[in-house]
Amino acid sequence: MKLLETTVKNNVLESMTKILDTNRAQLLAANKKDLDAFQKEDQAMYDRLILNDQKIDGMITAINEVKAQEDPVNRIISDKKLANGLVVTNKTVPFGTIMIIYESRPDVTVEAAVLAFKSNNKILLKGGKEAIFSNKILVDFWHKALLENKVASDYIKLLQMDRTETQSFLKNPTEQLDLVVPRGGERLIDFVKEHAKCAVLISGRGNNFLYIDEHADWDKTLAVIIDAKTAKISACNALDKILINKNIPNYEEKLVALQTILKERNVTILVDNEIHKVLNEEALITENTIWREEFLALKCCIGAVNQLEEAIDMINMHSGGHSASIMTTKDTIAADFMQQVDCAAVYRNASTRFTDGGQLGVGAELAISTDKLHHRGPLGLKKLVTNKYYIYGEGHVRN
Structure with missing residues (x-):
């Protein structure tokens, strides 16, 4: 995957904050459609679905915090020259394409996307049907911010699939898929672990x-x-x-x-x-x-x-x-x-x-990981990369 310049990424984030701020009424109107369609049988889910000016302010703050953080990509972890003359450098690199599956919370559509984009990953957003109008307009905002800065819109994609289609996609992805993050209850987590063919990072239940x-x-x-x-x-x-x-x-x-x-x-x-x-x-x-x-x-x-x-x-x-x-x-x-x-x-x-990225000094988070590999706790910007070894030789062969 081609690495974007930090300045380009930050410019996209700056555009997104302005778009969010100036289009509040449009976003709240879309959110009202979701709220009106919700049956309120699950009060916790309904509470997570609600958007208001305070939550939009929180989205903007999250983007600005990520924008201010150091770019986590292409950082040198170690750099050695071996006795045989080989130079071995270990650097941070993006995962590639991350899929997040979540319910109800439209603010995740902003937080997950900002973290994935700043860390040079593509992200596939599989939100719940209860937040479809809110999520669609937020992804439209993202695409506008990307295109304003001449960046391809497919860095951030909204997936609209039912359970059967999601299962099929996890088993046989129609595009590159490197990491799946199920953000929900045990049934969702078990479903993803059963069907996904790539790495799964668990954001487990609270209790x-x-x-x-x-x-x-x-x-x-x-x-x-x-x-x-x-x-x-x-x-x-x-x-x-x-x-x-x-x-x-x-x-x-x-x-x-x-x-x-x-x-x-x-x-x-x-x-x-x-x-x-x-x-x-x-x-x-x-x-x-x-x-x-x-x-x-x-x-x-x-x-x-x-x-x-x-x-x-x-x-x-x-x-x-x-x-x-x-x-x-x-x-x-x-x-x-x-x-x-x-x-x-x-x-x-x-x-x-x-236990929250912002409260623990991490900033915006993709999820709270209860896994032990590759990271545990708030999954912030610095943890949305993996690593790669770069080895430089001069015609070296191993005898």
Whole structure:
């Protein structure tokens, strides 16, 4: 793939910010068509579908942040001259063509495209049918920005395919396809992993846990839980499961306080057998499979554990590998938790809601990767490249 000059790429991004800003009414009108057609049976999906001036401002900010970042392509990773005279240089290169499959969020159409384009990749955007009008106009904006700068419009393409057509495309792509990023629930991820013939980078489910240690600062704990559970229920970094150490001082009193703050915010509570002895009016968990569910709703599970190791084992068994937090004042306990919990992001005394590219200093993100290859966590601009070895000789042969 031919590498575009950084100036050319940044000029396209500058054009896109101006187009977005001056065509807000047109974009909001298209989004209203999507909202009017949506049945609202899934509140979290509906919330993610909504565009407004604040979200458009966020799109523009994301583009400007990526524009300001260093071009990640053609950077030297290592450069050596070997004893035999060969010069070996390892450089960053684009993946090629990336396909992202996602639902509802039109802002992904901007964030995914800006990241892919700045890293010199082509991107195929497979958004959900619920956002079709919003996505079509956003891709039209992208094409206008590309053509204004004499860049081919096929760097950014919108795919309009049903499930059967998507399956066929993944099995037998009609064009080059180097990486697929399914951004959604387990059914989507399993579908892509089953059918794709190229590399798949998993942006897994949330189902995030918070463990309350016996040495936790209780006021900070309640504040963190309120934020993590209720600030944005449609986000993959929202809190779903709370584990509390039974040895915490004033255990029963604190459980009641936790119940109160959650109920005040209309959170449905489900409890295990131990918690049910205190909060006996709450629904009892009867199936262990619920500990694996991502709720995306005002709903949470509360369970009791006897020690740190029990909490770690439970999180590693049931979480989505996304985010987990511990509330404690003890350094050694926090260190053990953070080292042993198998998640992309682990926190001490902080809300899981910070698992976001912008919040963690990465900038715009393609997804939150729960994979371990080739990157884990927010998939920002610097991680949308792979590498290639360039070897220079003078007629060298290997004897």
